[in-house]
Amino acid sequence: MKVVFIPKAGKSDYALAKSYRPITLSNFILKGLERLIQWFILEYYLKEPLFRQHAYTKGRSCDTALSTFVDDVEKAIYNGRYLLAVSLDCSGAFDSIKFDSAQSCMEEKGIPKNIIKWYMNILQHRTVDAEVQSFRATVKPARGSPQGGVLSPLIWNLIMDGFLSRFQQGPVKVLGYADDILLYIEGTEPASMGELLQPALDDVIKWGNYNGLTFNPLKTHTILFTRRRCTLKFPNLTLDGTKLSYSDSFRYLGVEIQKSLSWTKHITERANKCKFLLIKAKNIISTKWGLTPEKMEWVYKAIVRPKLTYGAMIWAQGLNKQDNAKIQKIQRLALLAILRPLRSTPTAGMEAIMGWMPLKMHCTEIGLCAYLRIKTLITQRWDGIGKMSKVMGHIHKWAKLEDNILSSNIPRQPKISEKIWIDQTIAPIAQKHFERPLMMYTDASKERENVGYAWCACDGDFLIEEKTQSTKGMTIHHAELMAIKEALSWIKQNGNHERRTIIYSDSQSAVKSVNGIVANDPISLELLTLLKEVLSKTLVEIRWVKGHSNDTGNEYADYLAREGAKEAENIQTVYPHLPLSQKTIKQMVHLGVIDRWQSCWNSRGDCNMTRLFIPTVRENKLSTRLNQNELKNLAQIITGHGLFKRHLRHWNDIQDIYCPLCGEDTEDPWHLWDLCPVLDEQRASINREIEKGLLWERGLIKFFQKEQLCILRAENEALLTPS
């Protein structure tokens, strides 16, 4: 195996071995085999996720680990109690694993001997080649599992489980995320909490010694969570003989958690980092490729903003005014770089022009989506409402917001995941050679909420049977599955079992899920069960056909489905009990948050001019369509912060602010664009162009470039610079 060394970012001394991350590059065949073994182990020996381990586990993530911990902290301190936590740093986890520990943890889980033998063979007999600056070395490691190895995380989790599972009972709780171990205890008496936690710390050391792992007391963080302000005596805790010192906050999985659960420190740190990143990115892009609005928007949305919203699920609802102002400033900075407006232009106006949701709302969207993704996986162990000052926990707040934002009746069943093995070879072989198969075509169609699905059966050129059904509210994917299901039902009842059938669907996703083995929702479960039954009697194949490609059968099924969707207009029934896909939920959250943005926009005291131009906020991709100058111009026109008399009077002693063209009203962009009678002709010509397909924003800019208006703005500019 070959090892490469990747320097870790932000280290002060790159002469130390610790400043590099060794990554093993192994043979892809070995990787494939490892992957198979991993599936096998997960499928048969680790059906249940490991106790309190959140890394490399299906359905668990940083979000679930953070949320579980913060929920426990909230429960303690919002009810007037304390929570004492120790976060341990395990040095060089993967590199230090003893081969013996790997072997015994696999044995404990009952993994077959030959697999253990095989893996131990890899561990013990691999040689590692490394080349650093033309210096080559080949070694046979005596411990550690390969970094980057497919099975390494799983083996690590199994070893860790030996420690974590000791805390299934008792007052001390544990939380594991890869090599990150968090031990904590809740209570009313810090001194006695310390006494109960100390044995757990001694245990860690003992377990570590046994497995060849060490913990650094200097990198261990100890923190006593409380909402009380008074200073109290911290209980004495030691790790391997070293006294642990307390701090006011600590970083857990990338989020800075303060002892009072205020997020100010986290937000301040993140905001500073993002600001730095934004400025740096701007400089790099402008020197290397020339700064365009499109590139800047990309940098902001793909790199800077996600850094800021990380962990939003646990903090987004707990921010104070100042925190919100701090994150909003980052968005303003990005907007200024793109629009280059006058400095006085309000952020909200620029957001409306660019179609960027206020950052606070974006955080809400990210947090709510994360909450909905994991809500069936996290267990809240309290009602979420603190007895002390009636504060609410984050999970409780999200649940309330969910009711608020997603008010429509969404089915809330957890996703199912049932495996159905279908042996496609069990049908009588002879049928495979039957001269001409029966052809069936299925299709579905969706028009707003109205859904139609249909199938038809053809024998050569003859249509022998067809069926169309209508429903409401189903996703197109599910409707495609329903069509296939109906076709199968017909085969089951009326088909000639001697003859093979081919069902054609033009939906790739439907064909994929029919040929898969995992049913994620009731419809695919019903469908797969039916398919299995039909296949035991006759041979059916489900194939994909390209839609709208002049295939008569497919075209006819398409026609039937569209008729079905039209028919659905008259029915009320909504197909019940379907878990929504993540994509649909995301979409619903997005629309809900946009609604909030709109009502915020409507009720603002400022941005009156912008609201005339943009009454309805929406997500926009302006930067890809307009260039820097156009955007700059647009910002001035739409916000009114530009060379218009109404704006100029704020900072210059201008008495006459009436429109010099008509003299009827104050001269501002809306008057010129929408009202001024003198400009009727120019207005009409621009409107004609917009009707013919000119981008509205471009039309607006073009209008303000008409001769009369250019003169007007030049005159206004002259007012600014007194001769």
Ligand SMILES: [Zn+2]
């Ligand atoms: Zn006028």
